[in-house]
Amino acid sequence: MFKPEAALESDSMRHVFRVGHDVGDVACALLPDGVIIDGAGGMTAAADATRAALLASERRPLFEATFIHEGVVVRVDLLIPDGDGWHVVEVKSTTRVKPYQRSDLATQLWVMRGCGVPVSKASIRVIDTHFVLLEQGNYHGLFIDEQAGEIVSAIIDSRDGVVTAANMTLDGPEPALTVGAHCSDPFQCSFEAYCYRDLPQAPEWPASLLPGVGGKALARVLMSEGIEDLLLVGKDRISQPLLERVRAATVTGIAYHDAEGVCRDTGDWAFPRTFLDFETIALAIPRWVGTSPYQQVTFQFSAHVDRGDSEVEHREFLSTDGTDPRRACAAALAMLPSTGAVVAWNASFERSCLLNLASLFPAYENALRSLADRLVDLLPVARRHYYHRDMRGSWSIKAVLPTLAPELDYRSLTGAQSGVEAQNAYLEAIEQMTTLERREELRRGLLDYCKRDTTAMVVALDRLQRPSPQAAISQVAPLT
Numbered sequence: 001m002f003k004p005e006a007a008l009e010s011d012s013m014r015h016v017f018r019v020g021h022d023v024g025d026v027a028c029a030l031l032p033d034g035v036i037i038d039g040a041g042g043m044t045a046a047a048d049a050t051r052a053a054l055l056a057s058e059r060r061p062l063f064e065a066t067f068i069h070e071g072v073v074v075r076v077d078l079l080i081p082d083g084d085g086w087h088v089v090e091v092k093s094t095t096r097v098k099p100y101q102r103s104d105l106a107t108q109l110w111v112m113r114g115c116g117v118p119v120s121k122a123s124i125r126v127i128d129t130h131f132v133l134l135e136q137g138n139y140h141g142l143f144i145d146e147q148a149g150e151i152v153s154a155i156i157d158s159r160d161g162v163v164t165a166a167n168m169t170l171d172g173p174e175p176a177l178t179v180g181a182h183c184s185d186p187f188q189c190s191f192e193a194y195c196y197r198d199l200p201q202a203p204e205w206p207a208s209l210l211p212g213v214g215g216k217a218l219a220r221v222l223m224s225e226g227i228e229d230l231l232l233v234g235k236d237r238i239s240q241p242l243l244e245r246v247r248a249a250t251v252t253g254i255a256y257h258d259a260e261g262v263c264r265d266t267g268d269w270a271f272p273r274t275f276l277d278f279e280t281i282a283l284a285i286p287r288w289v290g291t292s293p294y295q296q297v298t299f300q301f302s303a304h305v306d307r308g309d310s311e312v313e314h315r316e317f318l319s320t321d322g323t324d325p326r327r328a329c330a331a332a333l334a335m336l337p338s339t340g341a342v343v344a345w346n347a348s349f350e351r352s353c354l355l356n357l358a359s360l361f362p363a364y365e366n367a368l369r370s371l372a373d374r375l376v377d378l379l380p381v382a383r384r385h386y387y388h389r390d391m392r393g394s395w396s397i398k399a400v401l402p403t404l405a406p407e408l409d410y411r412s413l414t415g416a417q418s419g420v421e422a423q424n425a426y427l428e429a430i431e432q433m434t435t436l437e438r439r440e441e442l443r444r445g446l447l448d449y450c451k452r453d454t455t456a457m458v459v460a461l462d463r464l465q466r467p468s469p470q471a472a473i474s475q476v477a478p479l480t
Contacts, residue, residue, distance in 0.1 A: 007190035011420045016093075016187075018424075019284050023093040024077060026139050026285050027125060031078065034061035043073045054086075054117070069114030070163050071170075076108055078125070085120030088112065089145070093284050095294065097124045097146045100186045105148060106155035110163075113156070122148035127293045133286040142285070142293070203229035205250050209393035215243050242383070250389040255403070258385040259467040265381045266461065269341035271308035276301065276342050276371070277453035278353045279422050279446070288324035298353045299325040299426060302450040303336055304458050312458060316451065320443050322430040330357040334367035340374065345397045345457055347377035378457055386464055401456045404463045408456060415445015422449050 009017075028034055035053060039046045046066035053062055059081040066075050078089035090105045092098075101124050109122055123145040131142045169175055179196060183189045207219040207230045218238070227233060230250050238244045245256045279300035284293055291297060300318040307313075317332040319325035333354070336342075344350040351372050358368035383395045388403035398418075402409050416422040428434055429442040 003191075003194065006194040008193050009190050010188065011418065011424070013188060013190070015420055015424060018427075019093045023127065023284050024091050027078060027089075027091040027143065028063050030139060030143075031061040031063075031080065034063050034078075036063040037065055037075075039064060039066065039075065043068065046075070047073075067108075067111045067115045067117065069111040071167060072107065072111050072163055074108045074111045076112075082120045085118040088119055088122040089125050090123070091125045091143075093127065095127050095129050097126055098186065102148075102152050103155055106152045107159060109148070109152070110156050110159040122152070124148075127284060129293050131286070132292050133289050136289060139285070203231070205230045205389070207233060209250070210243050210246060211393040211395075212242070214240050215246070215393070218243065245387050246389075246393060249387050253389060255388040255468060256386065257464075257468040259465055261385040262381055262461075262464045265384070266376075266378075266465070269343065269376050270339065271306065272337045272340040273306045273308075274336055274340060274342045274371075275304040275306070275454040275457040276336075276344055276350055277303075277450055277457070278350055279419070279426070279450055280353065281423055281426055288326075290324075296353070296356070297324075297326060298329050298357060300422075300446060300450050301329065301333065302447075302454040304454045305337060306458060314451065314454075316447060318443060318446055318450070320426070320429040320439055320446075322432070326357060327361055330361045330364040330368060333357065333371065334364040336367075336371060338367065338370060341376045342371050342374045343376055343378055343457055343461070345377070345453075346379045347375045351375055378461060382460070382464060397453065397456050397460070400460060405456070405459045408452065408459060410449075410452060413445070413448055413452060415442070416449040422446055 028036070037046050037049050037053065043066055046064070047068045050062065050065045050067065053060075053065070061081065062079040063077070064075045065079040066073065076088055077091040078087075080087040080089060088105070088108060090101065090108065092101055094101070105122060105124055109119060112119055125143045125145050127142060128144045131139075133139075177195070179192065179199070183192050183195070189195075206228055207222045208216070209230055210216065210219045222228070222233060222237070230247060233247055235244065235247070238247055248254075249256050278298050280296045280298050282294045282296050283291075286292055286295065288297070301316065303315045305313045305315065315332075315336065317329050319328055342350075354368045354372040354375075358365045358372070361368075379395060379397075382400055386400070387395075388400075390403050391399040398410055410417045416425045425442045425446055429439050429446070434442075
């Protein structure tokens with residue numbers, strides 16, 4: 001890698017890498033007699049060790065078998081003895097095979113062909129979502145294979161030209177490539193910021209801030225006409241009321257705030273109002289008996305209960321002992337008020353969490369279904385009646401809150417500040433190797449983060465219901 005210091009990896013990308021490593025570890029564990037090829041001494045040494053292992057009298061599965069051909073280095077996830085040849089397996093954490101994965105496999109096979117390795121079979125091994133963990137630690141049946149076919153063969157045939165072009169690029173000056181869709185396909189490039197360094201500064205309020213499918217389509221049309229700045233877009237170019245509100249608030253700097261509309265939409269939300277938010281984890285490798293790959297498991301909730309008398313009570317649940325958290329979570333949820341509105345931000349997520357737990361635990365089913373039946377959604381209320389240009393085209397709670405209550409900005413939290421960070425904190429907290437002191441630190445951070453979500457909803461509803469002296473409510477027609 002050239003200029004490794006210029007690479008910037010996001011939390012999301014680090015999470016993807018972690019999942020990939022976990023999946024690879026399980027795939028290797030299913031071949032207990034396998035041998036790992038150590039790459040710590042460099043790729044040449046690893047390739048030498050691989051050659052020795054291929055010639056050994058006792059053929060065993062190899063992990064990270066390393067091959068070098070025409071300057072291309074590949075490390076094969078699994079190389080399994082298969083008759084007189086070898087079964088090449090590329091292990092992926094996805095649940096279906098994707099085009100770039102076939103390209104990865106093709107490159108490996110091209111290199112191995114150049115090294116004279118007898119390959120009898122090649123496949124991409126992905127996760128079977130139908131798998132259910134029935135016994136702790138028993139992952140037989142977790143994976144399914146797609147055999148290499150004609151598509152992979154065609155890609156192999158093209159590799160000579162690709163490698164030649166790549167080597168010419170390496171021998172020449174740094175290529176002048178423009179940024180574009182390829183920067184995030186199939187993954188976000190770690191060098192995106194580096195490539196943007198010499199480009200003209202983007203407008204502070206780009207047309208790409210226009211939200212939704214319609215907004216993005218219009219933004220593409222505008223940019224094709226050379227109009228990248230939303231401040232230069234006239235009212236006559238926008239027909240959708242929501243998009244005009246975004247444009248008008250951005251151009252004028254005056255927030256759109258229809259407090260009366262908020263009050264109309266929320267006036268029948270009965271007290272006590274329970275503001276509810278969940279944190280979940282969807283593990284590629286199921287951890288608890290009865291769970292499946294990528295199944296959402298609820299491990300935490302925060303609830304603020306507003307009884308309408310100026311008293312707001314906070315309740316919460318969080319399990320960090322590593323055991324299946326679902327039953328204890330269901331029991332704690334069942335103790336929430338049995339009447340009144342249950343307020344969520346994008347309530348479909350909370351509804352799915354409640355109904356999933358209700359289906360698992362009959363003892364709490366009625367209480368949980370009652371909570372689900374009483375859900376009301378604050379997100380569409382905000383979308384209909386509020387927009388501040390600092391939201392930058394988003395109505396997520398994290399975008400809305402700083403414009404209504406800057407003192408509650410998530411960046412003020414000392415622990416997790418996002419959903420991905422919360423998931424990573426939870427995974428670290430439940431690891432056996434985590435110290436008690438560190439686990440308690442992570443626990444406090446998780447509790448503060450989830451509490452901030454429900455505090456945000458309480459404060460947002462209160463301030464949305466109050467008129468803003470500098471807001472505009474008559475710029476465009478009301479949304480229906």
